[in-house]
Amino acid sequence: MTNTNRTHQFLSVLAAMLLVQAARAEQQPVKQLDPVVVSASRTEQRRFDAPAAIDSVPIDGFRTASPLVNLSELTGSVPGVIARNRENFAQDLQISIRGFGTRSTFGVRGVRILIDGIPATMPDGQGQISTASLSSAQRVEFLRGPLAQLYGNAAGGVLQVFTQDPPSAPFARLSTGAGSDGQRQIGASVGGGTENLGGVLDVSRFSTDGYRDHSAAKRTHLNAKVVAKPSSSTTVTGIVNGLRQPGTQDPLGLTRADFESNPRQATRNAYIFDTRKSVEQWQAGVVLDHELSPSDSLNGRVYGGTRKINQTLAFSGGDPGRSGGVVDLDRGYGGFGLNWTRKTSANGLPLVWTVGVEADRMKERRRGFVNNNGVSGATRRDEDNVASNRDVFGQLDWTLAPAWRAIAGFRSSEVRFSVDDNHINANSPDDSGSVRFRNTSPVAGLVWHAGDDVNIYTNLGRGFETPTLAESAYRRGGTGPNFALRPSTNTQAEIGMKIRRGRHNIDLALFDARSKDEIVLQSNIGGRAIYQNVDQVQRRGAEASWQANWGAVASRVAYTWLDARFRQSFSNGAAVIAAGNRLPGVPMHSLFTDIEYRPAAPMSLGVEMRAEGKSYVNDVNSDAASGYTVFNVRAGYEFKAGPAAWHLFGRIDNLFDRRHAGSVIVNEGNDRFFEPAAGRRIFVGLRSMF
Secondary structure, three states: OOHHHHHHHHHHHHHHHHHHHHHHOOOOOOOOOOOEEOOOOOOOEEHHHOOOEEEEEEOOOOOOOOOOOOHHHOOOOOOOEEEEOOOOOOOOOEEEEOOEOOOOOOOEEOOEEEEOOEEOEOOOOEEOOOOOOHHHEEEEEEEEOHHHHHHOOOOOEEEEEEEOOOOOOOEEEEEEEEEHHHEEEEEEEEEEEOOOEEEEEEEEEEEEOOOOOOOOEEEEEEEEEEEEEEEOOEEEEEEEEEEEEEEEEOOOOEOHHHHHHOOOOOOHHHHHOOOEEEEEEEEEEEEEEEEOOOOEEEEEEEEEEEEEEEEEOOOOOOOOOOOOOEEEEEEEEEEEEEEEEEEEEEOOEEEEEEEEEEEEEEEEEEEEEEEEOOEEEEEEEEEEEEEEEEEEEEEEEEEEEOOEEEEEEEEEEEEEEEEEEOOOEOOEOOOOEEEEEEEEEEEEEEEEEEEOOEEEEEEEEEEEEOOOOOOOOOEOOEOOOOOOOOOEEEEEEEEEEEEEEOOEEEEEEEEEEEEEOEEEEEEEEOOEEEEEEEOOEEEEEEEEEEEEEOOOEEEEEEEEEEEEEEOOOEEOOOOEEOOOOEOOOOOOEEEEEEEEEOOOOOEEEEEEEEEEOOEEOOOOOOOEEOOEEEEEEEEEEEEEEOOEEEEEEEEEEOOOOOOOEEEEOOOOOOOOOEEEOOOOEEEEEEEEEO
16 A cells, blocks of 8 residues: 555544544534734734734643744644744744745744734844744734734734733743654743732753754743733733854755755755854843723833854855855844824724834844854954834724724834944955935725624735845945845735634635835855845735634644746846746645544644645746645643643654655755755653643
């Protein structure tokens, strides 16, 4: 019997078992509580009522049958969102929303990230999701479509992580786990408080030998949250989080030939130059919520942090005019925001408006050194970079009639970059300079509450995305930053429907986004990636998700069709990219299904399927990572022993050991496009709650 036939037989038996259990479940409709979200309108509301495509993924740090190391563990049920585990902790996850963010080779671009209301995206539009501690999180929200433009630069979508609130009763939670490829995890959480003061502290450590050679990593997270309520109208939340990730090995991407011969190998240059990355980041912030009156409220935040990076790249960078193969970065950043919300009425129906200001600033000392086979040599780059933004925004939410609701808003942004060059000699002239970008992003939408269980909405908006400091670092035909690179602007539209009927939740959406001055690669040689602007880039598609609960059995399905193309030909200096070529890193089809069985006993069994179509690796579309389908299984068992509750869980990912590229490095200059996904992988964990 072939592996395919065994797979079909296994799934058929499993489906039959689950359907029998569903038939035995009680026949009365199950009342489902829709999660609360805040991303769409900055005030709490049911997800069903939110006038946009938005999903909230709950996280239970005790019962979730997953190690909670990477966000990619949680995003499968959200259509339009791709979060790829690159099996490379030196480069973070690849995250894209509706095709925005796919060009990023490190960090996250095109998607705005906030953690407990504090930006994890810098003023230039580059963000990091690895700083979020999932073991202490309560939920993650994903806002897609035009309303994301109200969050500013790089808002192709918005990703928000929310830490759990302090409970009224004290608790302590311990966790440990181990798995394939030397995975090891330990963690501890404590929390508690009173009605007026409480806190949560979470510390976790994860290490792995890596699925691939030269890919070992260690990561330590600390996340603390304190909530004080000095009065019934005032809430003050303090947040401190830290990330320490020393000496993380980077195996680099593989060529097609190397990937097919041995996906677990590392590139030869990874050993020659000892490619690795060390990161240490600390951040603290305070968020204030204050009710001025029953109709008026203020929300304010102030935050600051530091981030230090030392990274060894896969080349020496020692030639005259080069910037070195070792990057040393020391960054400080901070900002504040304040918005005022007023609840009033017009024609006897609710009207809510919000106005606010935000300002953020990042200053970094960036140095580059020659990479002498993994050892730092002579200086090749030394500069002080500054990126800042000043934004003003307004938003109106008006119930026009009992069944109709209108949304309108704008955001006016000013983003400024400056470079102060400290490394000046005959081969490296003074490349100091500055540039300023301005943009106003309007959005508008309409919601029709067609019934108690049906909402239909449509939105239209215009947004922008500046180049990051890294994308502006080099220009063609000279040294110094490419300040001629313009921000990309986009016009987005969507129409969607949400249905809540009995046991079933159904979400549908159609969207179209068209970009001008899209930022694309012009050349990538010797570690110098130079970018240019092109017009007529289109991302259009459809999203569908279905969730159902039959008591003991729950199921989820999420499907995305995404057609992302260059509609106009252009040249990258080495080749002509034809009109109609697909955007690299974007699969046209992606599908996720999940069935979970929770019998009366305190146990759970689940099966997941993830499928993706092929993803092109470059703008020329000369090669592609093949499509794939993988299955994951999980199980959990909860029991009492002594004074504690215990949760034992285990999971097997890539059950049938399917070889595939989990991600691609878009437009990689040495044709090392492919990042292999792990083979069959097992993880077993144990958590206790006191």
